[in-house]
Amino acid sequence: MTMADEIRAEMVANVWKVVTAPGATVAEGDTLVILESMKMEIPVIAESDGTVSQLAVNEGDVVQEGDLIAVIS
DSSP states (O other): OOOOEEEEOSSOEEEEEEOOOTTOEEOTTOEEEEEEETTEEEEEEOSSSEEEEEEOOOTTOEEOTTOEEEEEO
């Protein structure tokens, strides 16, 4: 049994695009969400292989540093 991997925001940003969905299978390096900050697009990538068990953001949301974006289990 592996630990769930919590993906958190590294900066304050807007959620520009949600690329994945709960229940989706992802591989390490896959893009989950694209954030937008200061006109830059910042992909948020999976840090491990697994299944997206929770997606905590929607397009248009504003995330703060440390906010939960997704959980991969």
